[in-house]
Every structure is written in C-alpha cells, then in structure tokens.
Amino acid sequence: MRPQRIRFEDPLALASGAELAGYELVYETYGTLNARRSNAVLICHALNASHHVAGWYADQPDNVGWWDNMVGPGKPVDTNRFFVIGVNNLGSCFGSTGPMSENPLTGRRYGPDFPVVTVEDWVHAQARLADALGIERFAAVMGGSLGGMQALAWSILYPDRVAHCLTIASTPKLSAQNIAFNEVARRAIITDPEFHGGRFYEHGVVPRRGLQVARMIGHITYQSDDTMAERFGRALKRGDYGFSFDVEFEIESYLRYQAEKFSAYFDANTYLLITRALDYFDPSLNCGGDLAAALAPATADFFVASFTTDWRFSPQRSREIVQALLRNRRDVSYAEIEAPHGHDAFLLDDAQYHALVRAYFDRIAARVAAAEAPDAASGASGASGAAGGAAGGTPGASDAPAAASTAGAA
Amino acid sequence: MSAADRSVARADARIDAPHHLRPDLACIAEWVPPESRVLDLGCGDGSLLAHLQTTRQCQGYGVEIDDAAVLSCMRRGVNVIQQNIEAGLGMFGAGQFDLVILSMAIQATHKTEHVLREMSEIGREGIVSFPNFGHWFHAWSILRGRMPVSREMPYQWYDTPNLHLSTIADFEDLLARLRLRVTGRAFLADGRRIAWAPSQRATQAIYRFRRV
Numbered sequence: 001m002r003p004q005r006i007r008f009e010d011p012l013a014l015a016s017g018a019e020l021a022g023y024e025l026v027y028e029t030y031g032t033l034n035a036r037r038s039n040a041v042l043i044c045h046a047l048n049a050s051h052h053v054a055g056w057y058a059d060q061p062d063n064v065g066w067w068d069n070m071v072g073p074g075k076p077v078d079t080n081r082f083f084v085i086g087v088n089n090l091g092s093c094f095g096s097t098g099p100m101s102e103n104p105l106t107g108r109r110y111g112p113d114f115p116v117v118t119v120e121d122w123v124h125a126q127a128r129l130a131d132a133l134g135i136e137r138f139a140a141v142m143g144g145s146l147g148g149m150q151a152l153a154w155s156i157l158y159p160d161r162v163a164h165c166l167t168i169a170s171t172p173k174l175s176a177q178n179i180a181f182n183e184v185a186r187r188a189i190i191t192d193p194e195f196h197g198g199r200f201y202e203h204g205v206v207p208r209r210g211l212q213v214a215r216m217i218g219h220i221t222y223q224s225d226d227t228m229a230e231r232f233g234r235a236l237k238r239g240d241y242g243f244s245f246d247v248e249f250e251i252e253s254y255l256r257y258q259a260e261k262f263s264a265y266f267d268a269n270t271y272l273l274i275t276r277a278l279d280y281f282d283p284s285l286n287c288g289g290d291l292a293a294a295l296a297p298a299t300a301d302f303f304v305a306s307f308t309t310d311w312r313f314s315p316q317r318s319r320e321i322v323q324a325l326l327r328n329r330r331d332v333s334y335a336e337i338e339a340p341h342g343h344d345a346f347l348l349d350d351a352q353y354h355a356l357v358r359a360y361f362d363r364i365a366a367r368v369a370a371a372e373a374p375d376a377a378s379g380a381s382g383a384s385g386a387a388g389g390a391a392g393g394t395p396g397a398s399d400a401p402a403a404a405s406t407a408g409a410a
Numbered sequence: 411m412s413a414a415d416r417s418v419a420r421a422d423a424r425i426d427a428p429h430h431l432r433p434d435l436a437c438i439a440e441w442v443p444p445e446s447r448v449l450d451l452g453c454g455d456g457s458l459l460a461h462l463q464t465t466r467q468c469q470g471y472g473v474e475i476d477d478a479a480v481l482s483c484m485r486r487g488v489n490v491i492q493q494n495i496e497a498g499l500g501m502f503g504a505g506q507f508d509l510v511i512l513s514m515a516i517q518a519t520h521k522t523e524h525v526l527r528e529m530s531e532i533g534r535e536g537i538v539s540f541p542n543f544g545h546w547f548h549a550w551s552i553l554r555g556r557m558p559v560s561r562e563m564p565y566q567w568y569d570t571p572n573l574h575l576s577t578i579a580d581f582e583d584l585l586a587r588l589r590l591r592v593t594g595r596a597f598l599a600d601g602r603r604i605a606w607a608p609s610q611r612a613t614q615a616i617y618r619f620r621r622v
Contacts, residue, residue, distance in 0.1 A: 322491060323501045329447070329469065335480055336492045352477050359484035366487075 001055050003028050003095065008128055012090075015280075018115035021104060025129055026095030027051045027087040030071065031079035033135070039368050040135040041082045042126065043071060044143030044150035047218070047274050048266060050094035053086030054079070067144075069349050076358040081365050082139065087129055089122045091273040099269035100201070111269060112198030119146070119281045123153045130161065139364050141300075142166035144346035145313065146274070149281045152321065155298040156283055164364050165300040166357070169310055169346035171317035172291050172324070173282035178312065181221055182275040185214035189268045198269050207268045212259035214271055219258050224309040224342030291324035298325075302332040303360045305353065307345040333360070431461055433601035434513055434539040434614050441537060441594060441618055442466055446508040449473065449533060451495050451525075452515035456483035463488070473499075496520055499528045507533040514562070514614070516540050518571045523588060530590055530621050539616040542597075544577030546610045561600070562613050578609045585619055594618030 003026050012020040028051045033040060043053045045066070054065035054072045071077045071084055088096040091114060099114040106113070130138070141154045141162050148170025155165040174182070189195060192210030196203050232251040247253045287293035302325050306318035315336050325332040337353045339345035345353070431439065435458045442448060444466045450459050453472025456479075462468040471489040474480050483490035493501065495512075496519060510533030512525070517540055519525045529536040541562035548558035557567040565572065576584070578597075585592060596616040597608035604611055 319493075319501055323503075326471070326501065326506065327503055331469070331489050332471075332491075333484060333489050334491045334493070335484075338477070352481065355481050356484050359481060362485070363487050 001028065001030065002057060003051055005095065006129060006132055008125075008132075010128075012121070012125060012128075014115050014121045015118040016116050020090070020097070020115060023090060023097035023125070024095075024101075025087055025090070025097075025125060027085055027129060028053065028065075029086075029133075030054055030084045031082050033083040033133070034368075034372065036372055037135050038137070038139060038371055039082050039365075040130075040133070040138050041077060041084045042130070042138050042141045042154070043067065043077075043084060043086050044122075044126070044141065044147035044154075045086065045089065046143070046145040046147045047278070048262070049147075050092065051086040051088040051096075052094070053084065067347065069347075070354070070357065076354045077142070077361055078358075078365075081368075082361070085129070085133070087126055089117075089274075090125050091117045091270060091277075093265075093267035093270040098267070099198070099273065100267055109201050111201060114269060114273065116276055117273060118277055119149045119153050120157060122277070123150055123157050126150070126154075127158055127161070137161045137163060139368050140164040140166060140361070142168070143170070144168040145170055145343065146278055146281075149278075152295075153281075153283065155300045155302070156295060159297045159299045162298075162300045163367070164303070164360070165298070166303045166305075166360070167318070167321060168305045169307055169313055169318075169343055170304075170321070171313040172284065172321050174279055175317075179279050181217055182279055185217050185275060186272050188213035188217070189271060192268075195268060198272075200268065206263065208263045211263040211266060211268050211271065212256070215259040215262040215266075216255045219255060221312045222343045224311065224340060226309060226340050227342060227344075230340075291320060292327035295321075295324045295328055295330070298328065298330060300330070302330055303335075303357075304332060305335045305337060305346075305356065307337050307339045307342070307353075309340055310343045310345060312343040431457060432513075433598055434616055435461070437596050437598065437603070437616050438511060438513060438537050438539060439466070442468060442509060444468070447506070449502060449507045449510045451499075451510065451512045451529070453483065453488070453490065454479050456486045456488035456490060458511070458513065459483070459488045460486045495525060499532055502532045504531050505534065509533050509535050509537060511537045513537075513539045514541065517563075517575050518573060520573060522574045523584070526584070526588055526590065530588070530619070535593065535618060535620045536590070537594075537616065537618050538581075539614055540576065540581065542578055542609070542612045542615045543575040544579070544609050545613055560613065578612065578615050581615065581617065585617065589622045590619040591622045592617060592619050 005024055005026050007024045009022045012023060014020060049066040052065045054068045056064050073080050077084060088094045090096055091098045093100055099110045101110055103110045103113060138161060141151045143151045148167035151165050151167050155162050189207055189210035192207035194200055194205040195207040195210060200207055228251060232254060235250040237247055237250060237253055242248055247256060283294040284291040304318050304322050306315035308315060322332055322334045335356050337350060339350050341348055439458065439461055442462055446468050448462055448468050448470040450470060450472045453459055453474050456472050459470040459472050462470055471491055472483050473491050473493050473495055475494045480490050480492050510529040512529060516522060516538050547560060551558040563572060597604050597612035598614040599611050600613055
C-alpha cells in the first residue's frame, strides 16, 4: 500500500471567493471497489492527521495509519468488505496542495498566500476525487472531530452521494471557548519571530516555539482532567522541587516532548489554516442559526457518537446534531460512550465504541449486498429481478477496471 | 416503495433475527397503526421497534441508557438514542411522534408525572405498560409478612430499581390528574389477555392515552 497523487486542472472556487487554479490531492485506498462501486467509504481526517488512515508502508513499518484500530481487514470498518479512501485535505502539509507547495503564479511557495479554506471547500475537493475514482455515492462518509464536520457537510452539500454519515466526537460549530483556544495557538505561531509573516521557508527557519505552544494548548484540550491526573498527577521528574522554571513536573516533560515532536513535522501555516477552518464551520449560519434547517437537504442515515469526558466537543454538542436530525425525520442513532480519555477517545480502542461502529457497518454492508443482488433476496419478483440485477451489474463490472486505472495513472 | 427501498427493508429484516415479543409488547404492537412514527422510551434490546419496522413499516427510535441494550439495538438495525429518559426528552420536539411508548419502566422513574407529561407532549398518543401492584399475589405476600417478589417484579426490597409502584386504579387517577384521556386499556395475567377483575388478576396493565 502506498499513497497516490491526483492532479485537478479545473480551478476550485473557494468559500472565500478566491480560486485555487489547480491542485493535487494525496490519497490512499484500502480494500476493493465492487462492480457497482457501491461499497466505497470516505474517511475524513482531523487537524493533524492525513490520508494515511490505516496500515503501514513496506519501507516504514513504524508509520502506522492514524485510525488503524478502526479501519482494516476484520476491523470495525472492514476493508475486506469496503473500499476505504483516506484523503489529505487542501492546505495540509502531508502532500496535498498547501502552503508548502509552489504557487504557480509566483514560482515561490504559497506560504501566507495560500487561500483560507473551509470544511465545505475540502468537501468539494473530495467530491472531485470521488468523481475521478468513479464513485457516485459513498456507502458511508465518516470522520471524528474536524473529520466529523466534513462528514456532516458531505450530507448537506451532496445528499445524493452519501448513504450513511458517521459523525464522531464532533460539533455543529465551535463554541467561543473552542475558538479562544485556537486563537491562543495561532497567536503563539504568528508572534514567533521565526514566523516571518508566514514566509519562514524563505528564511530557512521554522517557527518552532510557536508551533510547540500551539500543540501544547491543543493537546491539553484533547485530554481529560482525569486522564492527566491518572497518568501524571503531580509526579516530579526529580524527587524534589528544583525551585526553577525548568521541567519539574512529569506533565511538563510530556507536553514539551509532544510539542517538540509535532513541531518537527507539522507546518505552521497549515496549523493556522486548519484551526481557521474549524472556527468557520457552522452549517446553520445561512439558516439563521437553525441547524435543523441546515440539515434539511440531507438524506443519509446517521450515526452520531460522543464521549462522556470530551470537554472539547462535549456530548451536548453531538446531541444538538441528533436533535436537528430528528426534526428532519432522519434515521439516526446516537451513542454516548463512557470513556475516560476526553476528546482523544475517538482515536483509541474502546470495546463498546468499536462494537457499535462494527454493528453500524454490518448494517451498511447488508444494504450494499442487498442492492448488489436484489434478485437474491426477493422471492416473488424472481425472474425480472434477476434480469435487472445482471443488466445492472455488467456495465458496472466492465467500467470498474477503467476507473481503477485512471486513479493509478493520476 | 421503490425497488431499492424494498431491498434495503429486506436487508434490515435479515439483520433482525426471528424473535418472540414479550406479551405486553405484542399487545402494544397491536395498537400501533402502520407507518406510525414511534418513540420507544427504555427500548431495551429494540425488539418492539424491530417488530414494528418489519411488520408495520414504522419509523422508530429507541431511547436507552444501557450500553449492552444500545449495542443490541444497533445490531438489530433499530435507531437508538443513548440517553437517560429522566435527564429530559428535550431532544425530541413537541408532536414529533405519533406514539410514545414506555414499557415496564414507569415504575422505575423518579419524576413519574414529568415523564408522563413529556410523553404526552412529544407524541399524539402515549402507551404505558406497568406491573400491577394490586395483583392478589402481592396482597397475599404482604399478608404473609413478605414484600412481593413476582415475575414482573423479580427483585428483593433492598435491590429493586422500582420506585413508584401503582395499582390499576392509582394509575388511572394519575392520568386523570394530568388531564390525560384514556384511549385504550389492556390487561394481562401471566401474558394472557384478561377482562374480568383486572385490578386483582392482572399482572401487567397497558394504557393508551392522549392529551384532553
């Protein structure tokens, strides 16, 4: 398994009014697309993740996908049954066109000139990838946190292209407190002297200290008070107080370690862009704040899940989504999962959580199979059903390899 | 129904393995008109909703707090909302459902009046089943000096979840006090419908009601 790259020459009109002349998306796929192309699942990533959802590369056995416990053969999102796509979003720093890419108009890296992108912009870009792969309708679009926002946006923007939508540990919009945390992170980056107005590449430096503080802030919001208390408590690095401002508590050491690791691979401009996309997300904005009205176009079935100790996007925020879906008479299930880990819980192993996702994908697989072979399940309309099934299946089967080779060439 | 819808319904029917409905649930199911929108509070493993979906083409949602029951609903292909009924049903809008069902759970609610009132607001009609505390066996048990333990109330006094037990007459009084009109009654004795002397003979009572 290796990442693939696809280039789009058609300009992409963005929510800001700006336009991206041409762009590239990096993506990975797992499993096999069936003849009817009806078993595709799109996984949307959150702030600091990428297209690398599951598995590992032959030459990098340690580089395991960020949702490998969820996606793979025999996993809750079973790649033996589903064709799963992970795609890196525009503006990211993991291969898709972003601030580190060369701006064709100037010949320099985009840096601060990369347009501000929104969750909706990402979804439109992802839809073009789906077009290129020959996928008209996803069996499911799924994501956690910011990824859940993309799944929600998919259900609104492309209702006919999403059969099931899984929104996990997400929110219909950020609270003032959420935005405040993002702003602290951005200020840390922007006021770092090495930021150079976003043109630090040209100075051969990285605003490492700003990125580190940003990561520390983020990391705190991903965890619960209980997890930190349990894992670190007030434990000291050395047995006693040193009466200094060096690292004294274990939690300080942990945060610094995480921050240093992060600042070595993450792009500062990307951090600004993605936190802004989070801030801006609010599908109800054009409906006078009425989320139910915003979700009115959606036709998908929904699975919404939250985690009891997640204070970043608390269960109450997920309940708002459920409430809006109920008002629209959508089929929706909602699970509030008892987990101690805070927001991060959506990435961790939890028996109940994974069993629920597995059960939901069993349901999706049964529906995919029923649509795949409508004759097999029907008793009365046997002959005509069988004929319809064969006629429907043949062109799909002959088109599928063509779609696959297009993707391979791109 | 389109061919695609039918195949989806069949797919869901396959997930829903054959099962036997609890007698009070079978009785409730008879009261549910086809294609109703149903909210089942404390839906347990989702067997009633699964039955209503496949036999009456209802769109239903269960509300359940227990993890294992929520998972069971998911496996049956039943919509389930994990929520404590008593934390409030504000998530559900007024008049959003044709029927709101609360089976064999009202005796375990803290704010019983509030739950009944909310049910009558969310749905056009409510259905409640409960164990009849007035059953002769319970009286006999108390006369013998023991708290009643029966099939419908299989708990010792010190570990029972039941808080608000009532007789048939008590329940009717409460409905009247809440200005809820009774639109149907059914009484079961050990799972069989009975009509004669239900106050003493019924082990379970089932009421259908709506706002006056």
